[in-house]
Amino acid sequence: MLDCAIIGGGPAGLTAGLYTTRGGLANVTMFEKGMPGGQITGSSEIENYPGVTGEITGMDLMMPWPEQCQRFGLKHAMVEVMKVDHNDDGSFTIHKGDGTSEDALSVIIATGSTPKRAGFKGEDELFGKGVSTCATCDGFFYKGKEVAVIGGGDTALEEAVYLSNICSKVYIVHRRETFRAAPNTIKRVMDTENIELILNATPEEVYGDKMGVNGIKINTPEGLLDLQVPGVFTFVGMNVNNDVLKKEDGTFICDVNEAGEVIVNLRMRTSVPGLYAAGDIRIDAPKQVVAAAGDGAVAAVNVIPYVDEVKNSREK
Ligand SMILES: Cc1cc2nc3c(=O)[nH]c(=O)nc-3n(C[C@H](O)[C@H](O)[C@H](O)COP(=O)(O)OP(=O)(O)OC[C@H]3O[C@@H](n4cnc5c(N)ncnc54)[C@H](O)[C@@H]3O)c2cc1C
Structure with a gap:
């Protein structure tokens, strides 16, 4: 015993x-x-x-x-x-x-x-084939390429900064206008040239084929945006x-x-x-x-x- x-x-x-x-x-x-x-x-x-x-x-x-x-x-x-x-x-x-x-x-x-899974279409099917929840594990696969990060908390922003050192561009897709993260982390995001913010936006569908992700469609206030990225990282709790x-x-x-x-x-x-x-x-x-x-x-x-x-x- x-x-x-x-x-x-x-x-x-x-x-x-x-x-x-x-x-x-x-x-x-x-x-x-x-x-x-x-x-x-x-x-x-x-x-x-x-x-x-x-x-x-x-x-x-x-x-x-x-x-x-x-x-x-x-x-x-x-x-x-x-x-x-x-x-x-x-x-x-x-x-x-x-x-x-x-x-x-x-x-x-x-x-x-x-x-947690974010819950958009295609996420489960393409999980591990371009959709990931771990930047350290999978970030290197997208060296020199563009990726999307979904989320607006500390983890999402920290991992976006990490990815910005590997990838050519990082889009942060966040459903609100402001972030719920430490001020220091938000500042680092703002100061990083190859990070672009897509705010008030929610993922609609990630799409791809047998080879993996080809892109993600995002609902934005301006309409549906098609980001043609091979990697999507979700950090939503x-x-x-x-x-x-x-x-x-x-x-x-x-x-x-x-x-x-x-x-x-x-x-x-x-x-x-x-x-x-x-x-x-x-x-x-x-x-x-x-x-x-x-x-x-x-x-x-x-x-x-x-x-x-x-x-x-x-x-x-
Ligand atoms: C990407 C990322 C970045 C983060 N950044 C920070 C940060 O900057 N600062 C910070 O303070 N925190 C950070 N966190 C949060 C932090 O990692 C967690 O709060 C912390 O690890 C929780 O510790 P825990 O021991 O409760 O659980 P966990 O770390 O989740 O450990 C639980 C362990 O239990 C094992 N386990 C689960 N189920 C079973 C089972 N049935 N049988 C046997 N083993 C099992 C798992 O394999 C795991 O090793 C981050 C988390 C992530 C994912």
């Missing part, structure tokens, strides 16, 4: 791993379906992690985190978790993608979030990864809000004793690395006394 199962190895899960093991829990496993580091490893630049100055990629930032955790005894299982059951005796069963399962006294769910908490009947093992975000208190406790949530998956998450890491620490320091108490009561 694990003392704690941590599901997800992004900033929240890794920090939870560091604090649980360093805080004395002997038997903690972090279940991560890919390489640890989380979604920030796909970001070209992070400039708001405290204490980190200079240009640094998300991958650079996250690289040392797993090793730091392993020093204190965190075990890492590279496997997808399919489902978490809450058992009658208060423990949890972690069902893994390889068909096996493990039991745990407590769980920290830190499965994060995934970029995130969906939380809460599938592992779903029961067979589609309801959740703990309380969630209408967006499926896990409801927690200030200790990152969910409505189920022993189940904690940290990072992007929880309600009101600012969806930032520093906040996810903070949540992981908060969850961990509260899991430790919970596990001690359960063990003591089981020994009696």
Whole structure:
């Protein structure tokens, strides 16, 4: 029986791993379906992690985190978790993608979030064939070419600036007149010569053939605009990864809000004793690395006394 199962190895899960093991829990496993580091490893630049100055990629930032955790005894299982059951005796069963399962006294769910699809015609069909949500992963394919970026938040603007260094021109398509991003990021966009803004505009349809995207049609106040670009990058928000908490009947093992975000208190406790949530998956998450890491620490320091108490009561 694990003392704690941590599901997800992004900033929240890794920090939870560091604090649980360093805080004395002997038997903690972090279940991560890919390489640890989380979604920030796909970001070209992070400039708001405290204490980190200079240009640094998300991958650079996250690289040392797993090793730091392993020093204190965190075990890492590279496997997808399919489902978490809450058992009658208060423990949890972690069902893994390889068909096996493990039991745990407590769980920290830190499965994060995934970029939303924007919802225009052709997006799903051409996803991965010219439509992308990751500029660092796919930007290089469009070296010297024109691309479109859909969105108007911090991530959209930061990634547009990144793409402007690779591509000949970047069109930012945004449904409003103004951006919801940090003033510094907006200034960088405005100061970049090969970025053109298409405002009050929404994508109608991305089109292409077997070879990939050929262009995107945009609804603008002046009428339908046909941008003949081979690459379309969408940054329009995130969906939380809460599938592992779903029961067979589609309801959740703990309380969630209408967006499926896990409801927690200030200790990152969910409505189920022993189940904690940290990072992007929880309600009101600012969806930032520093906040996810903070949540992981908060969850961990509260899991430790919970596990001690359960063990003591089981020994009696
Ligand atoms: C392009 C981009 C740019 C960004 N820029 C910034 C920035 O400049 N500054 C900033 O602070 N934040 C930024 N963010 C946001 C930041 O990355 C997230 O807020 C943060 O990573 C959330 O951490 P997390 O640990 O909650 O979740 P995630 O980072 O999403 O990690 C969750 C992990 O759980 C794993 N997982 C999911 N489901 C399962 C499962 N069933 N079984 C096993 N493993 C699973 C995933 O593989 C993933 O590794 C950016 C995000 C993106 C996408």
